[in-house]
Amino acid sequence: MAIYKFRVLLEDEDNVYRDIEVKPSHSVWEFHQAIKMAFTFLDEPEAELYLSDNNWHELDFIAKVPEGQVDMKANPVLDKAMAGYVNDPHQRFIYKLFTYRNFTFFVELVKILPDDPKASYPRCVKVMGEPPRPVKPSLEPPPLELDESEMPRRRGRPVAGGPILITGEDDMLEPDMADLEGDDIAGLIDDANALDGIDLEGLEGMEGMTEGGEEGSSGGEFGEDEFGGGFGEEDENQDMGDFDFDSFSGGGSEEY
Numbered sequence: 001m002a003i004y005k006f007r008v009l010l011e012d013e014d015n016v017y018r019d020i021e022v023k024p025s026h027s028v029w030e031f032h033q034a035i036k037m038a039f040t041f042l043d044e045p046e047a048e049l050y051l052s053d054n055n056w057h058e059l060d061f062i063a064k065v066p067e068g069q070v071d072m073k074a075n076p077v078l079d080k081a082m083a084g085y086v087n088d089p090h091q092r093f094i095y096k097l098f099t100y101r102n103f104t105f106f107v108e109l110v111k112i113l114p115d116d117p118k119a120s121y122p123r124c125v126k127v128m129g130e131p132p133r134p135v136k137p138s139l140e141p142p143p144l145e146l147d148e149s150e151m152p153r154r155r156g157r158p159v160a161g162g163p164i165l166i167t168g169e170d171d172m173l174e175p176d177m178a179d180l181e182g183d184d185i186a187g188l189i190d191d192a193n194a195l196d197g198i199d200l201e202g203l204e205g206m207e208g209m210t211e212g213g214e215e216g217s218s219g220g221e222f223g224e225d226e227f228g229g230g231f232g233e234e235d236e237n238q239d240m241g242d243f244d245f246d247s248f249s250g251g252g253s254e255e256y
Helices: 028-038 182-196 200-215 233-241 245-249
Strands: 002-010 017-022 046-052 058-065 092-098 102-114 123-128 153-159 162-166
Touching (some): 017 028, 028 046, 028 092
Antiparallel strands (some): 002 102, 017 123, 046 058, 153 162
């Protein structure tokens, strides 16, 4: 008995195909199952089979395989033998498989062989390329595509356990002062003074100089030794004695 050897090529994928062997007596249903299993489609998708010309154009419609379990009595064409559709040594078919994604296969009779009594038909004798995988549509919304140029970046010294968030090149977000500890506030003030050119250590030295001048001691920078004298308590009382408080408070115009 002769055996049909078909090459089943995935459309637009020259490197993905399967070689299957079937008997002429095998039905259209068995031919459909041989192709489906060769590409490891394990469910029962809908399919269609057409005759094709030499340029892979659809000619006569042969049969439609419904999805799921098939009632052969309701679809008698599926029980017809493949020998009734092979009229050329290089007979061609177009086989369409409808799953979550639709696939089209080009099927060509490449050789007629004597059967092997030890073999079980139909069978797949050659595998080339990865089989197509139907993609089931997801019910989840697609992930958001974020523009990296609009995403906040981290820059600056850490404050309150983390860096300040920066939304632009020059726009800096103000930290929440209520969340800052005392040390953090002092650190921010030091940074601000450093930017303004203020030397806090120099200010502390000036405070000591001011105290020395008030005491009038000889060790102060602005004391009596430098200017030749200071204002003592008696001098202050003498100067204040020349001022007429009564006349000033009474609104008089007495000159002083």
